[in-house]
Amino acid sequence: MFRAFERLLHPYPEAEPLLPPKGFFAFICACTQGLRGYIAGLALLSAAISAYEAFLFGLLGRIVDWLGQVPPQRLWTEQGHMLTVLPGVLVASIALVAMQTILKHQTLAINFPLRLRWNFHRLMLGQSLAFYSDEFAGRITTKVMQTALAVREMIFTTTEVIIGIGVYFITILALAGSFDARLMLPFIGWFVLYLGGIFYFVPRLGRVGKMQADARSLMTGRITDAYTNISTVKLFSHTQREAGFARDAMQEFKTTGYRQMRLVSSFEIVNHAMVVLLILAACGLSLLLWTRGEIGIGAVAAVTAMALRISGMSHWIMWEMTSLFENIGTVQDGISTLTRPRQVVDRPGAGQLQVTRGEVRFEHADFGYGGDRKVIDDFSVTVKPGEKIGLIGRSGAGKSTLVNLLLRFYDLDSGRILIDGQDIAQVTQDSLRRHIGMVTQDTSLLHRSVRDNIAYGRPGASQQEIEQAARRAEADGFIADLGDLHGRRGYDAHVGERGVKLSGGQRQRIAIARVMLKDAPILLLDEATSALDSEVEAAIQASLNTLMQGKTVIAIAHRLSTIAAMDRLIVMDDGRVVEEGDHRALLARGGLYARLWAHQSGGFLGEQVDD
Template sequence: MSERRSINRPAGPRGPMGPAMGRPVEKAKDFKGTVKRLVEYMKPQKIKFIAVFILAVLSTVFNIVGPKIMGKATTKLGEGILARYMRIIQIQMAIQKKMPPQVIAKLKNSPIPSIDYDYIGRILLILIGLYIISASFNFLMAYIMSSVSQEMVFKMRSEVKDKLDRLPLKYFDSRTHGEILSRVTNDMDNIATTLQQSLTQLITSVVTIIGILVMMISISPIMTLIALFTLPASGILTAVIAKKSQKYFAQQQKIIGELNGHVEEMFTGHKIVKAFGREEDSIETFKEINERLYEVGWKAQFMSGFIMPALNFVNNVGYVLICVVGGIFVAKRKIQIGDIQAFIQYMRQFTQPIVQTANIANIIQSTVASAERVFEVLDEPEEVPDKENPMVIENPKGEVKFEHVKFSYKDDQPLMEDINIHVKPGQMIAIVGPTGAGKTTLVNLLMRFYDVKGGRITVDGVDIRDMKREDLRKMFGMVLQDTWLFSGTIKDNIAYGKEGATDEEIIRAAKAAHADHFIRTLPDGYNTVINEEASNISQGQKQLLTIARAFLADPEILILDEATSNVDTRTEVLIQRAMANLMKGRTSFVIAHRLSTIRDADLILVMNHGTIIEQGTHQELLAKGGFYAELYNSQFAR
């Protein structure tokens, strides 16, 4: 469940101005340090970044100049209309004052002032040109920025993938798969989105604020001061509402996670819920969580949705004041009528980039936090590197020795103190013991998934630390209790055991594992595609395919971890016979809970609390009447 929640984090509600105001923002622990590292990744693209910055500035400037130029057209249109009305008023006044007929006739016959449509047309053409240029710069900026962000994230993602390949097994054992996937997918996507969108928006928003402020001052400093008085009111109002809404959003995110967890549990255990008749309890629990989510959700949305009407009210008060003062200035001929129109346009545009900048600041904080999580992966200590001149075993025989091996997962909690084992070539070694005894740890040490803390492990007399991990692991074949199959054909899954395997070799391995019969009964035989969750074949069939994979690999040393636990008794007997043939002449380590399967082992190691407490053959250990005999008799007493 924890994995799913890590990957699918609820997006949360969004307010009318983009990201919901008042939502809790994830913050980085070392903001400055993480930003510096991000900048290092950006340096190879610095020329493109400069180009993006210049294009963003030019695009914004051309956009800002538009209302001022449009104001000139409005002024010219207003002057023409005013002149025509003035002529009509002059004639009416002359008639009312009973002026001489010749004066009235002269006024009527004189040309009526016309609107300068040529001038207005030129202004409109200039505006169209400006907006086309602005849009072109904007398009070019987006195009460059998308390539920059993807190249940068491609590099980071590649580094993370390479790093994960070099990390020790300890790292993966101590973290959920969901947490690791979240850093590789969600956090990377967050960085890419911010670089591609938010960074350019931040540049354009800042340039827009500065540009609009300059244009407003150029029209009227007094009107600009009046307009700026509304900003503190808007800011205080937004801060108060955001503070109140934040706690509701925090509760909402928490309850969404709780609801997702409940739904996932109920669907995962659907059969169990049905079998025990607990549907009503499940529904009641869902209703209770859903009710709490409703109560918190509507409050969060209401508080978030209340911001825009409140800001509009403050802004409208500002518009009224500007219109009154502007009208007085026009009457006194201090400014032109088109300037009022331009000023109001600027005023309407002014608050939007301010809100955008505030939202982008939150997004950048979240992005830096994502980058920090990615850098944490890159900073993890790696596996001890292989030696520069590693030893290679040309013809491995399979002799394995554990000499005074010491090991612990945590320094203050020793697990193995003094393990000594001598396995001769071709022997079958069974490892038994209760859960947590250290059976799998022994195998992990043998394959160098973990390195010993003391002593040494040798294969054919060569310390495995003197070999390359890749060469060491090529000698081993593993069949685990937890089957692993990937999305692909059955043929591809079996062929995973050997690079370049032929169809004949794949079929021979499947027959040896007694998997050929069930494969041929499938609609597409060996070309049957296993789906993503491998749910279109049974658990036992999955086990047979992994065993066939091991047959195909034909390794020098076999490791079988409860390899037949998921097959029926008849198939288990057949596989045991096939494995007996496979293990002839090969060293094999068999971890078993069903002691009936390891009676013929050459050596049985009985482990408990990380220590080998007994060793010998099946008959020898039964004769001793110790831990193994007690374990064996407890299984068959039933």
Template sequence: MRRMSAAPAEIPAGPQATPEPRSDAATLKRLLPYLWPYRWRVAAALTFLVAAKLTNLGVPLLLKQLVDSLSLSNTDPKALLVVPAGLLVAYAALRLGTSVFTELRELVFAKATHGAARQIALEVFQHLHALSLRFHLERQTGGMTRDIERGTRALQSLVSYSLYTIVPTAVELLLALVLLGSAYDMGFVWITLAALAAYVAFTVTVTEWRTQFRRRMNELDSKAHSRAIDALLNYETVKYFNNEAFEAQRYDQGLDAYRKAQIQSQTSLSLLNTGQQLIIALSLLAMLWRATTGVVEGRLTLGDLVMINALLIQLYIPMNFLGVLYREIKQSLADLDKMFGLLEREREVADAAGAAALQVQGATVRFEEVSFAYDPARPILQGLSFEVPAGKTVAVVGASGAGKSTLARLLYRFYDVSGGRITIDGQDIRSVTQDSLRRHIGIVPQDTVLFNDTVAYNIGYGRTGASQAEIEAAAQAARIHDFIVAQPKGYDTVVGERGLKLSGGEKQRVAIARTLLKNPPIMIFDEATSALDSANERAIQGELRSASVGKTTLVIAHRLSTVVDAHEILVMDAGQIVERGAHASLLARGGRYARMWALQNSAENGSDGAAAVPNEGR
């Protein structure tokens, strides 16, 4: 719609502040409903997890038996051959069993992980389409898409880290402590618990401290990404003003700030890893010293020493990554929280409870004492009242900023009125569903934005499921069929990002074809032919008049020559109607419309228009 993005003065700052980050527990609670449908898969995965850890715990025990069976004190040749061979087979079977149970766990739970991620991503996508126009005018596309991407990935990372690493490590630690305490003495248990407590305390403290660097790094990443996307989307504008170097400099500034944040994050990570390794090394030294002393004193066998060493290695290898895992889980929770924040963003315009579908008989549109302001300090419409009778055409003209395009926004219910009401066949549009309302309205905007897809797709978007013959008929009515078939790929021609491969007139004709294909009972033409040459404009004006027959039509125009056939013309100024009537009666009145008409005619005829508009300054 005309000047939607060209009138920033009409668009205030968003009414909703950035929400405060929720706690990790609240984020997990918010995530639970998405995993609940897969609870049986979770139970099965946990069963396989415990089975994998039990078989894994059997490996050190078998190593002990294997080493002890090879003791030189055993002089039975058969025992020296048979027993170790059997233990080796059992050892291999346990290793295989661990891998099998681990893979079964991942296979069983994969559907839950990907299914929940898909559901959340779909809900966010649908919710973003349900948010108001104000939100989408204020958003930063690059940063928002990055938030969604990170949030979706965070769910998979969170489940993967917790179910595949944290929980297995906890289970294995518990089993190891039980084994050490029951088979040996509690000294081994106390050393392990002390090391674990020191490790966890150090990891949590340092990770909490360095989270600020990771958060800052992500913010700078989103900012740099937003700048890059914005510059690429506005490629032509960058070229028009020779600002390639300027955009590259802005992007490089973002990348440099991101690099510095990365270095801070890496430095703090190195500190974390060094401290963790120091704690693990000291605990290993204490455990092995105690075990070695036991062997020397005869309380433990050489197999016991091997078993304790293997058990500690199995236990501490995953703990090496605990700091990384904790950091990633915290970051995943933060990313999920940000995506949930998008999902919970309140809809400024929402269907009323129990809203019914719009029932259209004649499609009479009425604006009844409508008031509206994007910002309370700057009213746009002030007690506006008019009617577009069923099957008739009403045109709205006036200077820029008079509020003409706001009428279309309100009729589409992109915003709700501040006062008064808008009705269609007597039904307040706030009492019907937005979906049914918009199904009955079609618009040809001045600024046409197309999908980066084929011409056929963009025309067919007016009514998904339309046949190729119907698409071509709409293109012929919009006088663009001949141009399309002249292209090497015909209707399969890709129009490029936002339709940049097409000229302004070609894009506008695609928009006209799209709306003609939709064929709604209410039509809005917002400078529908402004990008066309005079010959095509006259031809398409005829097509639009034909398409408007029997339909309720609102025409927003700047060129008065395009509205002379309207049943009624409204002249707007400062959000109010200052004149109304048919073309001939308005000219005869000699008021503002007559002066606008004279000024445009004189401009088209090459005159300065001074004689034609002597009272323009009154």
């Protein structure tokens, strides 16, 4: 039975999620798409349970009246038909509660937030590099996790507290009024005062809750940032500094927490005072009417029980309402991140890139990172099919930016980039990157097995193909010796977060094996052998030469000797092409390339060269 209800709501819908709207209620509405029927059912069941519970108090009053008016020997004769109703009502309530709790806990409690996290995560995966350069990874993770849970709790609180208790209170008023209309007055008075307390305290708690959610995500982000870069922290002996950096965020969280608890304590005191007034007023009025003979003893018992029940429920309602507004604050905090539009998106009707030759052409490309300065300025170059070119220039000349634009990590401000005559802005990003292999200087590996990291280039590859790629990348020797704390060895060993358990050279050889396995027609090398020692570099270079056969290659290297043998060298400065030709021709010209070559020390490019 449980399994059937657990399968009602699929937590991982296949459809690509749409960007949620920024408006709060519109955002919540978008989050409930596909499960509004279950939420409506939960609300109806909660309302039915509340009405049933209130009905029991009225029935209690009637039974007390019967006991006071009918002699014991005639009770079953005169009221037996009514007394038999009570067991039936109690038994029926089991089915009602069972349906409500199964719908809540089996269908919605796990699947609902998982569904939101799945969609939020896919939205974040589609964000551009610019988005991630402005945010802590831990902060984004916190918002994905917190917001999904906060939306679920808001829905549950709304259905159980606002709807359920609303129905409960209306039913209690009707029952009290059925004894005597004047008995409704203490409950109405309490309700007005309670609403006043809620309208005063709860919005303030909501604002503090939003500040606290932001402070919590900042605190998590700073702590995660320190863990992610732990080698740098230790290298510079900054453990105490990082602790202090996190403490500043914790201090902000503490401040918002104190403000929240002050409001909670004040609300608790005021709430209890209102409850005491309700009990005194309800009991006092009912006793007064009873002494006048205007109501029976059953009405006194029922009204007193109702007031005592509200006394207990008011504290629960207060905490639920406080939690509701805390969750509202958390959702509002998450909306700012989760609804941020993607800067790089597939155009409507974008097709699949078809690469038959591998020609790459830049036409009057302009780009800047949102500032006035152009990083790429009217750049026009054609890379012929199968041609191997080297990009050369000082740091900041725009070489890596050009590669990122070819991968469409960013969109051009103007101009076009074409592959085999197809504008890369008009094809899907996935199909574009599927045809491009890249090895970077800062190699990042996933905290998975060596096999998974190599197969990331082609997930369907066989073990034989993975091992062959590793051999070609000169990585098979050290892979055999790898192990982890869980006893996994060789290709099954996990490499740690970002590959921290491997040396820089080992990480780069894994990355090269990954690209070799991918075997894309266009190859980008950004300092591909910079982390390797000379002996290994020579072996890898031979493998790269084999890999480059028949491919269009764009290579970046500060060590000019590694790309001097390319078919053509393009020298960049301030985002423009300033020289072009092969190694010998550029040296003979005596321009910027010749000066860069002359100023190399140990084969590396100088940071500054006087013109």
